Amino acid sequence: MESFFVRYRNLLLLLALLVAQIIGLAMQVHRTDSGRNSLDPRDSSGVRLIRLWAEAVVTPPEELFHASKLGVTGLWQNYLDLRHTREQNQDLQKTLDRLRLEQASLLEDARQGQRLQALMDFQQKYIYKTLAAQAIGSSGSDQSRAFYIDKGANYGLQPDMAVITSDGIVGKVREVFPHSAQVLAINDQTSGAGVILETTRIRGILRGNAAGRPQIEGILADQRIQPGEKVFTAGGDQIFPRGLPVGVVEKVVRDPERDGFIDVLVKPAAHLDQLDEVLVITSIQSRFSPEEQQDMATSEALKGAEVEAIKEQQKASEIMAEKLPGLTDPNAPAANPAAAAAPGQAAQPGQSPAAAAQPPTPKLLPARRPDRFTPGASAPVVSPEAKPKTRPITPATPGTGKPPVPRPVSKSESKPGQPERSPEP
Amino acid sequence: MTVLGADYRRELGVSRYPMLVYVLAPLTALVLQAWLPRLLHGYAWFDLPLVVTVYFALARRDAIQGTLMGSGMGLFEDALTTHAIGVNGVAKTVAGFLAGSVGVRIDVEDHTVRLILTFLLSLLSSAIYVFIFRILLGLGLEWSWLVELVKAGVNTLIALVLFHLLDRLKIRD
Numbered sequence: 051m052e053s054f055f056v057r058y059r060n061l062l063l064l065l066a067l068l069v070a071q072i073i074g075l076a077m078q079v080h081r082t083d084s085g086r087n088s089l090d091p092r093d094s095s096g097v098r099l100i101r102l103w104a105e106a107v108v109t110p111p112e113e114l115f116h117a118s119k120l121g122v123t124g125l126w127q128n129y130l131d132l133r134h135t136r137e138q139n140q141d142l143q144k145t146l147d148r149l150r151l152e153q154a155s156l157l158e159d160a161r162q163g164q165r166l167q168a169l170m171d172f173q174q175k176y177i178y179k180t181l182a183a184q185a186i187g188s189s190g191s192d193q194s195r196a197f198y199i200d201k202g203a204n205y206g207l208q209p210d211m212a213v214i215t216s217d218g219i220v221g222k223v224r225e226v227f228p229h230s231a232q233v234l235a236i237n238d239q240t241s242g243a244g245v246i247l248e249t250t251r252i253r254g255i256l257r258g259n260a261a262g263r264p265q266i267e268g269i270l271a272d273q274r275i276q277p278g279e280k281v282f283t284a285g286g287d288q289i290f291p292r293g294l295p296v297g298v299v300e301k302v303v304r305d306p307e308r309d310g311f312i313d314v315l316v317k318p319a320a321h322l323d324q325l326d327e328v329l330v331i332t333s334i335q336s337r338f339s340p341e342e343q344q345d346m347a348t349s350e351a352l353k354g355a356e357v358e359a360i361k362e363q364q365k366a367s368e369i370m371a372e373k374l375p376g377l378t379d380p381n382a383p384a385a386n387p388a389a390a391a392a393p394g395q396a397a398q399p400g401q402s403p404a405a406a407a408q409p410p411t412p413k414l415l416p417a418r419r420p421d422r423f424t425p426g427a428s429a430p431v432v433s434p435e436a437k438p439k440t441r442p443i444t445p446a447t448p449g450t451g452k453p454p455v456p457r458p459v460s461k462s463e464s465k466p467g468q469p470e471r472s473p474e475p
Numbered sequence: 476m477t478v479l480g481a482d483y484r485r486e487l488g489v490s491r492y493p494m495l496v497y498v499l500a501p502l503t504a505l506v507l508q509a510w511l512p513r514l515l516h517g518y519a520w521f522d523l524p525l526v527v528t529v530y531f532a533l534a535r536r537d538a539i540q541g542t543l544m545g546s547g548m549g550l551f552e553d554a555l556t557t558h559a560i561g562v563n564g565v566a567k568t569v570a571g572f573l574a575g576s577v578g579v580r581i582d583v584e585d586h587t588v589r590l591i592l593t594f595l596l597s598l599l600s601s602a603i604y605v606f607i608f609r610i611l612l613g614l615g616l617e618w619s620w621l622v623e624l625v626k627a628g629v630n631t632l633i634a635l636v637l638f639h640l641l642d643r644l645k646i647r648d
Binding site: 059060063064067068071072074075078079086087088089097100101103104105107108111112115116119185186187188189190191192193194195196197198224232234238239240259260261262323324325 | 502503505506508509510512513514516519520538539542543546550551552554555556557558559560561562563564565568569572575576607608611612613614615616617
């Protein structure tokens with residue numbers, strides 16, 4: 051008997067290890083209601099312990115590698131970045147001012163939305179606090195779309211916190227370790243996020259497919275869904291706040307397992323393969339954060355200052371207009387169209403009402419000093435008996451379709467607003 | 476008689492290394508396997524822990540050591556993923572066992588033989604991985620033989636360099 055164990059010890063050890071691991075695998079997989087096999091979203095204590103050990107071993111060297119890489123690349127990139135910093139800073143400042151103004155105008159809508167939501171007993175959650183973190187490592191497998199960040203329980207991270215970038219959502223915190231955390235990306239098969247299509251307002255659940263591409267599953271076939279449509283978070287999953295960009299619709303394919311359903315492949319807005327820095331949403335509340343409120347106050351102040359500046363400009367232009375007599379029309383149109391007509395253009399009995407309703411031509415005031423440019427001013431060079439010359443046919447006014455009318459003109463042209471004299475034969 | 480002959484050959488060709496190499500080489504392989512994919516943006520078609528497992532199993536000419544090392548490396552890799560723990564563990568356990576068993580019977584000093592063995596064991600490991608994932612566990616997995624062939628080829632290229640480096644760390648009698 052002893053010789054059996056000694057002789058086949060290699061095989062026996064192999065079998066023992068294989069059986070133990072296969073039993074362990076069987077304990078981690080369960081069958082869902084839909085008949086599919088699925089991994090447990092939450093690890094058991096034993097599995098979690100193994101993951102904790104592995105993370106404790108791998109994270110310190112990974113952080114070291116990551117810091118070395120940052121140090122080397124930072125030296126060169128800092129130099130390159132500084133070359134155009136001043137111009138970029140000015141551009142950014144302009145953009146910031148513009149965005150603040152836009153934000154101020156959108157603020158009213160947001161407040162109105164809040165009031166309506168309060169009326170409807172629905173509380174919108176806003177990103178209240180975020181924590182910046184560095185991506186330091188991956189899962190090491192191209193079948194598992196997860197990565198590690200350098201912040202963990204020591205920074206207050208908890209499972210199921212949303213992870214985003216400025217471009218869009220990235221994933222959620224899956225496991226939290228003392229000094230790091232594992233983030234499950236949205237293109238992993240075990241992930242899930244509630245999303246909504248921008249135009250069609252169709253809701254669905256986004257998760258990764260076997261190829262690692264995020265897709266919205268189980269949507270009833272709808273011809274309105276077209277590539278290019280934007281996808282946002284729906285806010286119903288208690289993880290991602292509503293309205294964060296997710297990506298754009300890339301392709302619509304038929305669900306291979308269910309007739310009448312489609313899968314919508316989504317091109318993620320965030321660069322999931324090139325993540326360096328991410329933001330973990332550590333708190334979402336039904337009010338704006340102090341930073342956001344401060345930004346809004348600044349925007350309001352800026353907007354108020356701009357409105358004041360516009361008013362000042364208008365006031366100055368009005369004063370200027372009063373002082374410029376040539377621009378003032380003493381025969382300003384009155385409320386009555388008939389009265390508003392200039393004396394020479396008074397509505398004739400036989401004239402059509404449309405013609406009578408035409409605005410009068412403003413009558414210019416006589417110039418204080420005679421000059422040869424002012425219409426109606428005496429022109430001593432030309433004698434009053436000079437015959438008027440007929441202008442060539444002027445082109446029709448664009449858009450009116452009216453035929454051109456020959457118009458007499460003389461050096462001393464009739465005053466605007468007065469009836470024109472017919473040309474002499 | 477066969478056993479004695481095998482033992483005799485093993486006694487002749489078993490390599491020994493400083494303890495630090497036994498610790499640092501697998502650890503470095505595991506850390507790089509987790510860190511490099513971030514730099515390569517998802518095109519990390521290699522398996523450093525497998526290459527290290529095959530190397531030590533062949534060099535030590537011991538199926539038990541190969542089995543234990545493969546099992547440990549595989550489980551460690553699984554622990555870093557979101558998958559069930561044991562998929563890589565089973566694949567690398569088998570690969571380590573075969574490398575250690577074959578190492579008793581072949582000339583492990585020959586670079587060509589070691590590289591061919593690395594290529595074949597990479598393919599076998601991928602096949603076991605896919606089998607467990609899709610058949611045993613019934614989970615979705617997209618894969619192609621072309622990618623697995625490329626991965627085995629890249630592993631062989633890495634082995635070409637790594638085996639040479641690790642050979643230099645052997646303890647010379």
